[in-house]
Amino acid sequence: MTIVAGVDGSGRSHRLRELAAAATAPVVHLDGAAPDLADRLAAAREAGAVVVVDDAHRLPGPALTVLAEAARSGVRMMISRRPTVDRPALAALDEAVAAQGPVEVLQPLDERGVAAVMAAVTGRPVSLSGVEEVCRDTAGLPAVVAAVAVPPAGNPAGGAPPALVARVQQRLAVFPAATAALARILALGLDLSDDVLAAAAGTTRAELEDAMRELRDSGMLVPGEERMVPAVARAVLADLPPTGRRRLHDRVATALVETGADPVVAAGQLRAARARSPAAAGAYLAAAEHLRFSDPEAAVGWYGEALESGADPAAVAPGRAEAAALLGIPSDPADVSVTGPGAVRLRAVAGATAAHDGRADRAVEEFSGVPDAGALLSVPYLVALGRPDEARAAATAEGPLALRRFAEAALAATDPTAAVPRFIEAAEALEARPPQLVLPDTAHAVGALVAVAAGDVPTAEHLLHRALETGTGGPVATGRHRLLRAWVHLRAGRYDTAVAEVRRLRGARLPGRDRLVLAALVAGLARRSGDVARLREAWRLAEPVLARRTVDLLHAEPTEELLVAGARLHQHQRLAPVLERLDAIVTDLGAPPAWAAVTAWTRLQVAVATDDAAATATAAARLADLATSTDPPRQRALREAAVVWAGALAGDVDAAAVVAAAERLAGAHLPWEASRLAGDAAIRTRDPATARRLLERARELAGAAGGVGDGAGGRRGGLSDRELEVARLVLAGRTHREIGEQLYLSPKTVEHHVARIRTKLGATTRAELLAALREILDDAT
Numbered sequence: 094m095t096i097v098a099g100v101d102g103s104g105r106s107h108r109l110r111e112l113a114a115a116a117t118a119p120v121v122h123l124d125g126a127a128p129d130l131a132d133r134l135a136a137a138r139e140a141g142a143v144v145v146v147d148d149a150h151r152l153p154g155p156a157l158t159v160l161a162e163a164a165r166s167g168v169r170m171m172i173s174r175r176p177t178v179d180r181p182a183l184a185a186l187d188e189a190v191a192a193q194g195p196v197e198v199l200q201p202l203d204e205r206g207v208a209a210v211m212a213a214v215t216g217r218p219v220s221l222s223g224v225e226e227v228c229r230d231t232a233g234l235p236a237v238v239a240a241v242a243v244p245p246a247g248n249p250a251g252g253a254p255p256a257l258v259a260r261v262q263q264r265l266a267v268f269p270a271a272t273a274a275l276a277r278i279l280a281l282g283l284d285l286s287d288d289v290l291a292a293a294a295g296t297t298r299a300e301l302e303d304a305m306r307e308l309r310d311s312g313m314l315v316p317g318e319e320r321m322v323p324a325v326a327r328a329v330l331a332d333l334p335p336t337g338r339r340r341l342h343d344r345v346a347t348a349l350v351e352t353g354a355d356p357v358v359a360a361g362q363l364r365a366a367r368a369r370s371p372a373a374a375g376a377y378l379a380a381a382e383h384l385r386f387s388d389p390e391a392a393v394g395w396y397g398e399a400l401e402s403g404a405d406p407a408a409v410a411p412g413r414a415e416a417a418a419l420l421g422i423p424s425d426p427a428d429v430s431v432t433g434p435g436a437v438r439l440r441a442v443a444g445a446t447a448a449h450d451g452r453a454d455r456a457v458e459e460f461s462g463v464p465d466a467g468a469l470l471s472v473p474y475l476v477a478l479g480r481p482d483e484a485r486a487a488a489t490a491e492g493p494l495a496l497r498r499f500a501e502a503a504l505a506a507t508d509p510t511a512a513v514p515r516f517i518e519a520a521e522a523l524e525a526r527p528p529q530l531v532l533p534d535t536a537h538a539v540g541a542l543v544a545v546a547a548g549d550v551p552t553a554e555h556l557l558h559r560a561l562e563t564g565t566g567g568p569v570a571t572g573r574h575r576l577l578r579a580w581v582h583l584r585a586g587r588y589d590t591a592v593a594e595v596r597r598l599r600g601a602r603l604p605g606r607d608r609l610v611l612a613a614l615v616a617g618l619a620r621r622s623g624d625v626a627r628l629r630e631a632w633r634l635a636e637p638v639l640a641r642r643t644v645d646l647l648h649a650e651p652t653e654e655l656l657v658a659g660a661r662l663h664q665h666q667r668l669a670p671v672l673e674r675l676d677a678i679v680t681d682l683g684a685p686p687a688w689a690a691v692t693a694w695t696r697l698q699v700a701v702a703t704d705d706a707a708a709t710a711t712a713a714a715r716l717a718d719l720a721t722s723t724d725p726p727r728q729r730a731l732r733e734a735a736v737v738w739a740g741a742l743a744g745d746v747d748a749a750a751v752v753a754a755a756e757r758l759a760g761a762h763l764p765w766e767a768s769r770l771a772g773d774a775a776i777r778t779r780d781p782a783t784a785r786r787l788l789e790r791a792r793e794l795a796g797a798a799g800g801v802g803d804g805a806g807g808r809r810g811g812l813s814d815r816e817l818e819v820a821r822l823v824l825a826g827r828t829h830r831e832i833g834e835q836l837y838l839s840p841k842t843v844e845h846h847v848a849r850i851r852t853k854l855g856a857t858t859r860a861e862l863l864a865a866l867r868e869i870l871d872d873a874t
Contacts, residue, residue: 094143096190097173099199101264102236102312105173106147108199112171116143125152125160134163143169150174150183150310157182164189175310201233201316210235214242232315232322236260241324253328261328264311271296272304276313277341279321280329283362285345292348339370346372356380360395374402382412386529389416389567411438418442418531419567421449421604437463441530444470448533449569451605451638453478453645456533466530469496473503473539477645479681481507495522499536506539506647507685509547510725516540520556524563534573535566541577542647545584546691548727550762553581561857572603575857576610580651583617586764589812591618593854593865606648609638613651616658621765628658635659636667644671646678646688653695660702672696686719690728693719697735698766701773706742713739730757738770746778752790759794768794812850812869819846824866 095112099105113120119142123133137144146152146160149172161182164170170190176198178184187196202210204224211219211227231237240257265273275294278285285293291301308314313325321329333341346368349359360380363373381395396413400406414424415438424442444459444467453474460467460474468490475484488500499522502515519536537560544553557578564571579594591614598611612634619627635655644652652671659668675692682688693715700708713735720732737754740747751774758767768791775787812820815836822832829840829847836843854869856862 094169094171094190094193096187096194096196097171097199098176098196099173100176100234100310100312100316102234102260103199103201104235105199107235108197109145109147109171109173113143113145116171118143118169120145122147125149125156130156131159131163134159134168138163138166138168143171146170146172148173149186150177150179152183154180154182157186161186161189164193169193177306177310179306202228202235202238203233204228206235207231207233207238210238211242214239230322230324234312234322236312237322237324253324253331257324257328258331261313261325262332264313265329265332268307269304271300272307274344275301275304276308276321276329277333278345279308279314279319280326281341281345281366282320282326283345283366285349285362286352286354288352289345289348289354292352293344342366342368342370343372346370346376349376350379356383357391360398364398369402371403374399374404377402378404378408378412381409381416385412385416386419386527386567389419392416393420393422407433407435411435411442414439414442415531418446418449419569421569421572438530441467441470445531445533446604448474449604449606451609451645451648452641452643454643460533465490466492466496466528468492469500470530470533472500473506473534473647474645476503476506476682477647477678479646479678481682493526493528495519495526495528495536498522499539502536503539506543507682507688509543509687510549513540513544513547513549513552516543516556517552520559520565523565524559527565532566532570535560535570537565538570538573538577539647541581542650545581545650545762546687546727547725548730548761550581550585554578557581569604573607573610576607576614579614580610583614584650585762588618588621589854590852593856596868597865605638605641605643608634609648609655610651612638613654616654617765620654620658620661625661628661631655632658632662632664636664639667639671644674644678646675646682649675649688649691649695653691653698656695657698657702660699668699672699686721687725687728689719690716690731694731694735697738701738701742701769704742706739709735709742710739726757727761730754730761730763734758734766734770738773741770741774741777744777746774746780746783746787748774748778748780748783748787751787755790755794764794768792816846816850817870819843820850820866821870823847823850824863824870 097105097108097112099108113122119140121133121137121140121142122145123130123137125146127133134144144163149157149160152160157180160170164186170193172186172190174183174187178187204221207224207228208219208221211224227238227241231241237257240254240260243254243256265276268276271294275290275296278290278293287298287301291298294301294304296304305314305319313321315322330338342363345366346359346363349362350372356376356379360376363376377395377399381392381399384395385392393413393416396409396416399409417424424446440459440462444456444463447455447459457471457474457478460471463470468487469492472484472487475481475487484504488504498515498519502512502519505512505515516536516539520540523536537556540556541553544550544556557574560566560574561571561578566574575594576598579591582588582590595611595614595618603611612631615627615634616631619625619631632655635658639652639655652675656668656671659665672692672695675695679685679688679692693712697709697712697716700712716732716735719728724732734754734757737747737750741751751771755767755771758764758770771787771791771794775784775791778784778787818836819832822835827835829843832838832843833840851862854862854865856865
């Protein structure tokens with residue numbers, strides 16, 4: 094004889110009837126709850142009959158005891174039960190019957206079995222290829238398969254079969270409240286921890302196990318798993334009205350929050366269930382707040398989910414504005430108008446956005462409404478605007494360590510050489526513990542600008558490389574760091590990165606501050622290649638920014654490129670106000686020699702561009718007046734070159750002095766200016782031999798700086814012939830070893846070539862490298 098074990102709906106009764114029909118002895122079907130059970134068992138024993146008892150797990154304890162005693166006395170039995178043996182009396186019966194024969198555990202139907210059930214229900218053959226989805230939907234439980242197989246008239250497409258809904262409703266009606274609640278929660282299809290499930294179902298972890306076992310034995314869970322059979326889940330939810338489903342979502346959302354679940358995971362679970370309720374809105378908002386600085390793009394999406402679920406717009410506005418600002422997206426006007434606790438955060442965003450747009454004065458104004466951190470954030474802009482007393486007062490505010498270090502470095506920026514180590518320290522503090530706010534700029538970016546003014550190009554490159562590597566400041570800062578890196582390379586005579594960055598940003602929408610840097614890049618490249626059309630393009634980019642007269646000291650050197658471009662294009666009406674503003678800032682700061690030298694050098698370059706010998710001499714005299722015995726090398730190089738340049742424009746060319754001054758400019762990372770000085774002197778000397786010598790030196794300095802233009806070198810991104818060969822093979826997907834074998838190079842040499850190509854093209858990732866290579870190689874063919 095045998096025991097048939099299986100979950101509800103697995104076909105226990107059907108299998109028991111099959112076994113009974115195959116029995117060779119008489120069969121007696123007994124109701125275990127009958128009052129005369131003992132007498133009927135005695136009669137069956139005398140007749141040599143087989144006793145069949147269905148659903149033994151439902152019988153009361155006394156009946157199970159009577160059946161077990163009968164089985165031990167020799168009465169042959171076939172019984173069916175659920176898989177779980179949860180009482181001693183049932184265990185005793187199970188043991189007694191198992192002694193007579195095997196225990197048959199019913200397994201889910203395979204595809205052939207599912208097809209057979211479907212064919213029996215529908216009355217027509219079913220192709221095996223069409224039952225895969227039914228297998229997944231029903232977990233192979235025969236009762237569920239039969240319900241799903243009902244013809245469409247009784248089973249709406251995509252809905253829950255009425256027969257299955259009725260079956261599920263019956264189950265839910267007899268379950269304890271916590272078990273029924275658990276069933277409805279599992280029907281949502283969420284991946285929830287036991288703690289969250291217990292809290293949402295209103296039960297304990299210990300009771301959760303019992304409830305889960307009840308659902309498994311009831312045939313509602315996928316065998317071997319703790320997720321609901323998909324078709325059963327639809328049937329459970331079909332019984333829920335919209336208000337009931339919202340209450341269910343709220344229970345889950347509340348449990349997720351109360352149990353300390355990861356806010357992003359919690360929000361993802363609720364979104365998967367299409368939850369739209371107040372508690373779900375809170376979970377979405379928590380996820381957005383958690384991600385707004387680390388993943389602002391995802392945060393913007395979560396803020397949208399929160400609003401759609403009924404979140405208070407005033408609660409959403411500050412974080413959404415922060416995330417948008419990090420992405421370089423203008424704030425929603427409705428956000429900006431929010432008052433109350435979020436208004437301070439919004440003012441901080443407004444200050445950062447104003448700084449991004451190049452409006453340093455407006456940034457300072459907005460930061461004045463942000464306690465502590467706002468004062469610290471305003472320090473670099475107060476210095477850049479020539480307001481040192483206010484800067485010193487603001488730097489005493491309390492705030493995060495990274496912002497205090499940044500403010501200290503900015504205060505020291507009047508002496509660029511002394512400030513550079515402070516900016517390195519501030520950048521490291523910012524990387525270690527970034528403050529939870531939108532930065533108007535990073536210590537890396539400002540430090541790089543100051544380092545260039547100090548003639549320290551390697552430190553500028555280091556700071557910007559670190560910023561790009563760590564993603565400091567978010568996406569909007571990443572674009573700025575790339576631009577500034579290209580600017581640094583342009584000034585140092587490495588035009589390849591500048592060419593690649595200009596190419597990448599063609600047609601891009603940029604905030605005002607970055608438009609100025611991009612215009613400086615375009616102007617610098619055009620000036621160095623003699624391309625007047627590109628020079629006009631640069632001026633069109635820069636003119637709207639310069640027209641606002643929002644010039645600041647930190648961007649004095651990029652502004653120099655634009656002023657020289659304006660001078661070349663005879664836009665004198667735009668030049669004077671900008672030069673006067675820069676002079677006023679330097680004066681207000683107490684005329685620090687390094688920055689006074691920068692502004693005087695700018696005036697000299699404007700004068701040289703217009704061939705104005707008198708203005709050149711005046712600028713050279715201003716630089717000479719700044720001379721001290723402790724001048725840093727760059728300042729000394731500018732002063733000596735200015736004197737020689739003024740002499741050359743006046744027709745007084747001392748070849749040795751010109752070469753020496755040009756060498757010092759090149760040593761100060763100004764190779765283009767060095768080449769121009771030698772070239773200007775060459776065309777003004779009356780001595781042909783001197784002219785040839787100076788022109789040769791000018792060409793050497795220009796060559797050392799690297800070629801630029803729209804010729805082959807420009808179209809190739811500055812790549813050499815060998816680098817182009819390597820680039821083609823990289824684009825073809827070859828490894829370093831394979832490239833080396835083809836070009837007769839060592840893998841290490843190939844690696845160096847690829848590193849140089851990355852640097853020249855300004856590519857920080859492999860995807861950017863491949864995109865740049867496709868464009869360049871298309872142009873080069």
